[in-house]
Structure formats: structure tokens, C-alpha cells
Amino acid sequence: MAAAPLIEKLDAMARNGADLQSLLEAAVAGLHAAHPQFHWTGIYELFADGALRLGPFVGAPTEHVFIGYGQGVCGTAIAERRNLNIPDVSKAPNYLACSTETRSELVVLIRSGEAIHGQIDVDSHDLAAFDEQAVAAVEAVADRLAKAYDLHSTPHPSS
Template sequence: MNFNSLQPSIKTIISSNKTRDEKLFAICQFLNQNVPYYNWVGFYFANHETKTLHLGPYVGAATDHTIIPFGKGICGQVAESNQNFVVPDVQAQDNYIACSLTVKSEIVVPLFVNGKNIGQIDIDSHEIDPFTKEDEIFLEFVNQQVALLF
């Protein structure tokens, strides 16, 4: 996968005249359509007062997980650790919130604005262990671009 070729499209979406949520949704659509193993793509945003994550724009199967407590599941762990979390096989994780039986792996990359973790991009795959360091680097780039919207 050549992620460098996808970067200009992300910048174009960010600089478009759409609302912030429309841009976030467009990014989700773009990633879902252009990376074959990105089967669910969405953003969660932190409420630090209630220590919860709230689902933002996403593309993929509907989820019941619209609010996730910090520390719970992969997303909740990233809200506390401020670190990328790659899960090659969700079945091997103790603290995993199952969204669908089709989900085999997950990657979550925190979104920082002025050094504060305000949320994250969350991607599920129907494949076991598809995510590489290149995915992490690319998703960090995506989040750097998204941070410009805040």
C-alpha cells in the first residue's frame, strides 16, 4: 500500500469548504474506499470531564458503542495511554469491546490538538494482522491534518 499517494487527497478534504463533520466523514469514506482492509473507519472524541469517548463521523457497520469510558476497550485504553494501539487479532485481547463478529483486528491512533489528546481515529479490519508501521505513520499524518480543524 502506497500511503504517500493518499496524502494529497486528505489535504484536499481538509481544505474544502465543507463543515468539520462533513470533512471528517469524507476522510472516513476516502480511507474506507482506498485502503482495502479498512472496513470500519471512525472518529471518537474525548470528554475529559466525564472521562468518556463519543462517536463522531464514521463509515461502516452501525455500532452500539457510541460512548466508551476511558480505559474500556482499545479506544478507551488509547484515551488514557496517548499511544497508538495496534491489535493484530482482537480475539487475543482481554480488554476488547466486540463491535462485530467480522472484526478481526483494530488500529487506534490518538488525535492531539496543542498537545492534548482530544480523540482518535479508530479502524477495524475483517483481516487478521493487516496493519503495519506504515499504517501508523499514515494515520498519524491524517490526524495531524484533522487537528488543523480544531
Template sequence: MTFEELQPEVTAITTAVSLSREEKLLAICQLLNKQIAHYNWVGFYFANPETKTLHLGPYIGAPTDHTVIPFGKGICGQVAVSNANFVVPDVAAQDNYIACSLTVKSEIVVPLFVNGQNIGQIDIDSHEIDPFTEADERFLEFVTHEIAKLY
């Protein structure tokens, strides 16, 4: 499926009245993981501004020990501070990277804004080197925009 074809599916999930917010987030993870070949781990982290930590939310993929990430640490922690997308073509080239699995070769993280505040992010890992394009970024910005409507 193309990103354009996936957009209405994402919207259908976020507007489904029969699903809780957590179920919607998990359904989006499942959809992206299934339909986009280079999305091997798809998950959400949510910010706790008081403790300056990110907490793992719904995800699909290999289990991770990284359920709490301090702001500034790793790719996700850096996005919590920068409020900007972060595309990592090759995780081996990153000094401030938290290794979740030896199979992860690249990562993209896009922040989730609600009323101008970064409340979390979508995090995608890939087993391929440099698979993420500007189209991935635009699509994931669309996804986070749709999810923001849940808050």
C-alpha cells in the first residue's frame, strides 16, 4: 500500500467509536507494521514533563527493555528535547543511540504535538540501512496529526 492509500485507513482507525485510545494506537502500529515493509518496529512513547522521561505506549515488534527513556537520551530522548523529526539512516553512526536490537539498522522518530506541546512521538525502527525518505516523514506527520485529535 502507498502512503496515500494508508491515510484513509489511519483516519478510519482514529475515528472508530468502538475503540479506546490505546486500541487505536495499537491498531495504527499494526497497520503500519503490516503494510510498510521497512517498518519493522512501530511504537509510541509518551512524555512525562515532570520527570523529563518518555514512557513506552502501544507498539508492535520485538520486545524492548527501553520502557522509560530520559529526555535527551537516544533518538527518542533527543526528539523530546528538539521537538523535531529525527531520521537516522544508520544507527551505527550515532553516538547517542540506545540499541534495542542488533537487527535495527535505521530509525525515524516524529514528535506528536497537542496544542503546540510535544506530548510524545511515533518511533519506527527498520532492519534496512537508510530506507526512510521525505515521504515517510510527511506520512508520519499525517499520522501524528490524526492521533493528536484523540487528545
């Protein structure tokens, strides 16, 4: 599903002075609602200590409120500074079992150039749930959130 309506909504919120928290919450809620195969959608923010900490999310509560640098798919995406689309998590050697139902996972970095603010993490109960369209939609929202981060804060030097 195209991300255009969600991007427009985020822009309108930004114009009306919404704070970063509200934009992050609206982003995950909008992505989750628009994609039936997204069974858990959340944001992990990157902190100065290199750790990812759980931000707004939609889906079952997760015990992964803190993910160390290089740990699991999320931490690996930060360490390797790239998005990761894992069609079958059972074949990912460093996968952190968040839910026994999760079959595939998508991690898209929120970045401004070389600076990384955090990531959008999506889990699905289906194998290979993230096609090109879904990935493009998440990437578009991540780009928009990166701009919001630029407006509200300076990217962390460590990133």
C-alpha cells in the first residue's frame, strides 16, 4: 500500500506543530493499519550509548525494550548501517525471538545522510511478508521521520 496518505498526514501534523513523539506514534499506527501483514510495528530510537530503545509500537507487548549494538536483526541493522528484510527469521542466525509467531522481519533505518536516528521495525506472522511495495512504504515513512528528527534535534554524533 502506498505511503502517500500517511506522509501527507505526517506533514500536516508537523505543520500544525506536532512534537516528535506524536509524529512517531502516528507513523507506526499508520503503517500498521495500512498493512494487514504487519503484525508488530514499532520504532527503536538509537541512543548515544549505541543501544536501541523501544519507542512507540503497535502490537503485542515485547520484552525487547532494549537492544544492544549488533544484537539481533535490529542491532545488526545499526551495526551494518543498512536496512534488513528477513523473509524467514528461522534462518537468521542472530534473530532474537520476539514472538514465536513471527516468521519474517523488516528493519528500515531512520537516517539523515550518515546520521542514524533510529529504525522502524516490523514483524509479520507470514513468511516473506515484505514485498517491494511494503518496503518502499516503510522507507518513505522513515525518510519523513528523519526530517522530523532533523527539525527537532541534532543527530547523535556517535551515529
